[in-house]
Amino acid sequence: MxxxxxxxxxxxxxxxxxxxxxxxxxxxxxxxxxxxxxxxxxxxxxxxxxxxxxxxxxxxxxxxxxxxxxxxxxxxxxxxxxxxNDKKSIYKFDDKIKFNEIFNDYMNREWMEVKEDNADDFAAFCGRHAEIIVKPVSQSCGVGVEKILTTGEDLKALHQRLFKNGQILVEEVAGQHDAINAIYPLSVNTLRIVTLKNQVATALFRIGNGGNVVDNFNHGGMVTRIDVDDGIVKWPAIDKDTNVYEVHPYTGYKLIGTKIPMWEEAKAMCVEASKVVPEVGYIAWDVCVGKDRPCLIEGNNYPGYDLYQLPVHREGNMGLYPHFKEIMGDD
Structure with a gap:
C-alpha cells in the first residue's frame, strides 16, 4: 500500500x-x-x-x-x-550555475554566468559564439530558455536585459550530430538517460516539434523510448496531447529504427557523472549527442517519471517498477 x-x-x-x-x-x-x-x-x-x-x-x-x-x-x-537523494546535496543540481561548475568536464561546450559587472566578458563570449542559449538558473521544463542570434545585437543592452530577467546562464549552443539534426533541426533533441545507483535504468529520446526551439515534452515536444542495450528507438513517439508519431511531421523522418549515435559513449558518460555527487543516486541526465562526442546539458534530481512508462512504450502493459527494484536490490 x-x-x-x-x-x-x-x-x-x-x-x-x-x-x-x-x-x-x-x-x-x-x-x-x-x-x-x-x-x-x-x-x-x-x-x-x-x-x-x-x-x-x-x-x-x-x-x-x-x-x-x-x-x-x-x-x-x-x-x-x-x-x-540527500536533501542537503540536491542544490548542486537545482542551481544550474553550480551544476555547470561541478560537471564542467562533461559539458563539452563553453558557458558563462552573466553578472552585473561583466558586460565586456559577455561581449567577448558573443564574439566567439554568434548563437547562444540563455537560461534562468532555477526554472525547469524549458521555462525562460531562449536561443539568441547575437549578430547585430546591442550586446550591452542584451547583457542588461538578461541580468534583469534572471537569465544569467549563457551557453554555447550545443551542436548536435547530423543524424539527430536530420530528425528535427530547430531544437537540440536530447537524450534523457536515467541512472539509479550508478546504473542506467531507462532512457528516452526527446524531440522538438511545431517550430519550437526546445524539445521539452511540456512545450510541444515529443518523446520516445530507447532500448538501453543497443541504443535503438523501437517505439513511436508521443506528445503531451497523446498524438502518436511513427514519422516526424516536420521532416518526414521515420522514427522507429533510429540508431542513436555514440550511444555507448553517452551511457558511459552518465554513469561516470552519476558518481561525482554520491549523495544523489537517482538522476535524470539530459544529453546532447554532439558532432563528435556527447555533451551533458543538465541533471535532474527529481526525475520526471511521467515519461518512463507511457502506454505506447510499454511491453505487455507493464511498467518499469520491477526493473527499478532489481537495480535497488535489498536497499
Missing part, C-alpha cells in the same frame, strides 16, 4: 475540480461509467500511490491489479527520490 501520510497530504492539496475533468477524459477514452472510474482512481491512489494524472496518463483504468503494481507512480517515484 502507498505511504498513507503522502496520500493524505495529496488529498489535502487536491484540486477536485481538475480531478473530475480528468475522470471525464478517462471516460472519453475508455467509455467506462464515471462513478466506477472515480472509485477506481481513488483506490489506485490509495494502493499504488498514483495521482489522478498518473491514472489518466498511464491509462491505469485499463490495467489490472498485477499491471498497476508495476507502474512507477508519483508516490513510488517520491519514495525512490527520498531514499537515494
Amino acid at each position: 502507498a505511504d498513507l501520510g503522502y496520500v493524505f497530504r495529496r488529498i489535502a492539496r487536491m484540486d477536485f475540480g481538475r480531478m473530475f475533468k480528468v475522470i471525464d477524459k478517462c471516460h472519453n477514452k475508455c467509455g467506462r461509467n464515471k462513478v466506477s472510474l472515480f472509485f477506481d482512481c481513488v483506490f489506485t491512489g490509495l494502493i499504488y500511490g498514483a495521482g489522478y494524472m498518473d491514472f489518466y496518463q498511464f491509462r491505469m483504468y485499463d490495467m489490472n491489479a498485477k499491471e498497476k503494481k508495476t507502474v512507477i507512480t508519483r508516490g513510488v517515484n517520491n519514495s525512490i527520490v527520498r531514499k537515494y
